[in-house]
Amino acid sequence: MLGTGILKGMAVTAKNFVGSYHDSEHPLTTSEYPEQRIAPKENARQFPFLVHDTEDAMKGLRCVACQICEKECPPQCIYIVKSKDKRADYKGQMQLYPVTFDIDLSVCMSCQICVEVCPFEAIKMDTEFELSNTDRFGGLLVNKHQLAKPNEHYRKIHPTEAAVSDASLAVEVAKAQAKAKADVEAKAKAAAEAKAKAEAAAAAGPIGTAPTAPAPKPTAPAAASAAPPAA
Ligand code: SF4
Ligand code: SF4
Numbered sequence: 001m002l003g004t005g006i007l008k009g010m011a012v013t014a015k016n017f018v019g020s021y022h023d024s025e026h027p028l029t030t031s032e033y034p035e036q037r038i039a040p041k042e043n044a045r046q047f048p049f050l051v052h053d054t055e056d057a058m059k060g061l062r063c064v065a066c067q068i069c070e071k072e073c074p075p076q077c078i079y080i081v082k083s084k085d086k087r088a089d090y091k092g093q094m095q096l097y098p099v100t101f102d103i104d105l106s107v108c109m110s111c112q113i114c115v116e117v118c119p120f121e122a123i124k125m126d127t128e129f130e131l132s133n134t135d136r137f138g139g140l141l142v143n144k145h146q147l148a149k150p151n152e153h154y155r156k157i158h159p160t161e162a163a164v165s166d167a168s169l170a171v172e173v174a175k176a177q178a179k180a181k182a183d184v185e186a187k188a189k190a191a192a193e194a195k196a197k198a199e200a201a202a203a204a205g206p207i208g209t210a211p212t213a214p215a216p217k218p219t220a221p222a223a224a225s226a227a228p229p230a231a
Contacts, residue, residue: 042158045125047105048114050147053090057148062122064095069114069123077107078114089120090169091176101144105131121165127157 020028031038054060065082081100089095114123126149133139155162 040127044127046129048123049126049149051151052148062120063098065098068117072113072117075107077104104141106140124154
């Protein structure tokens with residue numbers, strides 16, 4: 001019969017509407033925002049932020065200004081300027097860092113590609129969405145100071161992902177420490193071997209000289225053996 005589908009749909013809507021007041025298992029699916037807020041889901045994503053590990057946000061940024069995210073961002077809304085000098089990263093290795101790291105959030109499409117391509121766990125997706133403001137052109141152009149957030153924030157909003165990220169970084173740090181230790185031991189061993197060789201060479205004498213012959217026995221003075229002159 002014509003219109004059966006519409007009637008069925010309206011019946012489902014009416015059942016849910018009335019049921020939402022009486023059925024505790026199917027409460028209202030809407031909330032009166034902004035007075036009422038629902039807790040963000042763990043897999044919610046809005047815009048990127050930069051992770052830092054130390055209290056000084058700028059010194060603790062994980063970003064090494066490799067610019068991969070800048071190249072891969074589809075709408076090209078990331079702008080990075082690399083440093084000329086280097087500083088130690090979380091593994092103790094000397095790395096460049098971003099002098100400038102801007103994202104134009106008015107262009108960002110929340111695709112998360114920057115997060116996927118970052119090899120350093122340095123950029124993650126935030127759940128913050130209330131960013132509206134009255135400045136149409138510059139209000140959503142955010143710099144590295146505004147983008148920097150501690151790793152604790154990442155653990156709080158995406159605990160499962162953050163645990164995987166922390167474990168991966170811990171493995172990297174352990175590898176870097178083991179390599180540094182092996183390098184120090186190899187250098188110490190090489191130095192000890194060089195020292196032993198030098199000592200052996202010194203004991204053997206100067207290179208290229210024949211061993212010294214034993215000293216000749218002293219001969220009797222010629223005068224003693226000769227006959228005294230005739231008077
Ligand atoms: S989420 Fe997508 S659009 Fe936004 S900065 Fe990252 S790569 Fe660019
Ligand atoms: S956020 Fe990651 S991919 Fe982007 S420049 Fe920094 S280290 Fe490279």
